[in-house]
Amino acid sequence: AQSVTQLGSHVSVSEGALVxxxxxxxxxxxxxxxxxxxxxxxxxxxxxxxxxxxxxVKGINxxxxxFKKSETSFHLTKPSAHMSDAxxxxxxxxxxxxxxxxxxxxxxxxxxxxx
Amino acid sequence: GAGVSQSPRYKVAKRGQDVALRCDPISGHxxxxxxxxxxxxxxxxxxxFQNEAQLDKSGLPSDRFFAERPEGSVSTLKIQRTQQxxxxxYLCASSPRDRSEKLFFGSGxxxxxx
Numbered sequence: 001a002q003s004v005t006q007l008g009s010h011v012s013v014s015e016g017a018l019v020x021x022x023x024x025x026x027x028x029x030x031x032x033x034x035x036x037x038x039x040x041x042x043x044x045x046x047x048x049x050x051x052x053x054x055x056x057v058k059g060i061n062x063x064x065x066x067f068k069k070s071e072t073s074f075h076l077t078k079p080s081a082h083m084s085d086a087x088x089x090x091x092x093x094x095x096x097x098x099x100x101x102x103x104x105x106x107x108x109x110x111x112x113x114x115x
Numbered sequence: 116g117a118g119v120s121q122s123p124r125y126k127v128a129k130r131g132q133d134v135a136l137r138c139d140p141i142s143g144h145x146x147x148x149x150x151x152x153x154x155x156x157x158x159x160x161x162x163x164f165q166n167e168a169q170l171d172k173s174g175l176p177s178d179r180f181f182a183e184r185p186e187g188s189v190s191t192l193k194i195q196r197t198q199q200x201x202x203x204x205y206l207c208a209s210s211p212r213d214r215s216e217k218l219f220f221g222s223g224x225x226x227x228x229x
Contacts (some may be wrong), residue, residue, distance in 0.1 A: 041222060100210075
């Protein structure tokens, strides 16, 4: 069984500040981990993924995440927030193999960016 | 090219009505997934197709939910005798091949059951 916990349903930062969105996972098998972003009235878009290669993963729009097995974490960061980063972010886990697309999502974190 | 298209964008149903939600995946995509997203929650897996074969339907919440993809392209999610708890956004996603970890999501169908 797999699960994802996103700490903080709402995060607010100032433009130019560090963005840190927290994700912890539970998995009985080596996990595949993902971050998706959802803008209003749009579909989920893949930001980045970890699939057992490098533990520091770089994604689109300047985001990156680090897989830490010892902490069962996959936190999402961006050094400097832009207004356009305001959206809802979802962390997700899958078991890989034949279950690649069967994702278990967290509850989401809404990111607000203040000017 | 066109992304994943879902229709209708919004659907209002009276309790007890049957509804059908349509998903047009990206052309040539082998795998297709349905997810249900309740208000304030993350999406939850419903079912998965590889071409026309439904390989996993473990997430369908009851036998009122039925999905099909008869020709391996367009898919329809049908909900019979809708209940208020069925109100949610239904998301469709496709991927270009089996075992592809990148899913392309549609914008969803928002179903409201009154």
